[in-house]
Amino acid sequence: MRVTIRSIAEAANVSRGTVDKVLNNRPGVSQEVRERVKKIAEEMGYKPNVAGKALAFQKKPLRIGVIILNKYDPLFQEVYEGVKRASYELKGFGIAVECCVMSSVNVQEQLMFIRELHNKNISALVLSPLDEEIIREELKKLTTQNIKIITFNTDITGIERMCFVGQDLKKSGRVAGDLIGKLLPNGGNVLVITGIGKIKALQERLAGFKEIIEQEYPNINIIQVLENIHDSQSSYLKTVEFLKRQDSLNAIYVTNGIGTGGVGKAIQELNKRHIKFVCFDKIPETIELIKDKIVDFTITQDPFMQGYLPIRILFEYFFYNKLPDSQQIYTKMEIITKENIDI
Structure with a gap:
């Protein structure tokens, strides 16, 4: 016998309206009642009417807003491709994805897009x-x-979000530190270059890096952390300035992929090829620097899936009442060298 909203309501001793709110993830029901109704529905073998929901959303689309952080960053261009792929796959279900692409990493622009999508x-x-x-x-x-809110690539504390999709950022910083440690078995001096402080992902990568250096590689010294490096030009100028006054540098660690090109250019121009170099992401500039033996290792984070997965997770939630399996959905992390750069 088909399980209906009415039969669930009778079993749970609540109104059909309450069951409808629970099964369609609408507000107005206490957490205790919500969990009880969901448990009863599951025990009774209730299956969402996906075709019915899709038909309803065709008449009144389910709107999902997406904000892409930086249109000039090749990484976020890959993220955008993931969003577009998921949107295409789900277009027959009445899902409308409204995508805004930021022109720069700017608080006011992001705030404007949040309000616009709202x-x-x-x-x-x-x-x-x-x-x-703010x-x-x-x-x-x-x-x-x-x-419902899903964060990707970088996270934020203090809000009720469904989940975060992206790299295990603290671990990625530890991996980078471990690579530097193995590149400098006798110890040495390391320069760290990081981006804008309001990006939590970069803070976590830096924290993970410092953590493993302190724990495992006491002979390695972080001599300076250059902050707020937001593009290739600023990373180039800051690196040139630093290298001209510091002769005893053994390695550079860059937390944000977009600064890698400028650092590589500075190393090439000043003929400092002995400096070991670890960074993030498989973007065109980084690929060339690896092939030219300037970058030793880069650590990837699967940006396509960072755009793709949130849309699919929301589809599962709105159509099947399925929450993500974890608050942290980690994308694939790989270490890329000259030997596997073309794979």
């Missing part, structure tokens, strides 16, 4: 949030209206 009556928001209080407060407003 005004379009989105049911969910996918973004790489900047770790600023962004945090704006996202909190969305969650009070039952708008």
Whole structure:
């Protein structure tokens, strides 16, 4: 016998309206009742009517907002490709993906896009949030209206989000530190170059790097951390300036892929090829620097899946009432060298 909302309501001793809210993830039901209704529905073998939901959403589309952090960063161009692939695969289900692409890593621009998408009556928001209080407060407003949030690539604390999709960032920093440690078996001096402080991902990569160096490689000295390096030109100028006044540098660690090209250019121009170099992401500039033996290792994070998975997770949630398996969905991390750069 087919399980219906009415039969679930009778078994749970609640109204059909309450069951409808629970099964369609709408607000207005206490957590205790919500969990009880879900358990009863599962025990009774309830199966969501996906065809019916798709038909309803064809008439009134389910809107998912997406904010891409930086259109000039090749990494986020790959993220965007993942978003577009998932959107294409689900277009027959009445899902409308509204995508905004930021022109720079700017708090006010991100805030503007959050508000713009909110005004379009989105049911969910996918973004790489900047770790600023004004962004945090704006996202909190969305969650009070039952708008679901998934973060990707970089995370933010203090909000109720469904999950984070991206690299295990602390671990990636530890991996980078371990690589530097193995490149410098006798110890040495390391320069760290990192990006804008309001990107939590970079803070975590830096923390992981420092952690393993302190724990495992006491003969390695982090002589300076250059912060707020936001593009290839600024990384080039800062690296040239540093290398001209520091003769005893043995390695460079760059936490953000977009600064890699400038560092590589500085090493080439000043003929400092002895310096070991570890960075992130498989973007065109990095590929060339690996082939030219300037970069020793780069650590990837599967940006395509960072764009693809959040849309699929939201589909599973809205159509099958399925929550993600974990609060942290980690994408594949690989170490790339000259020998496997073309794979």
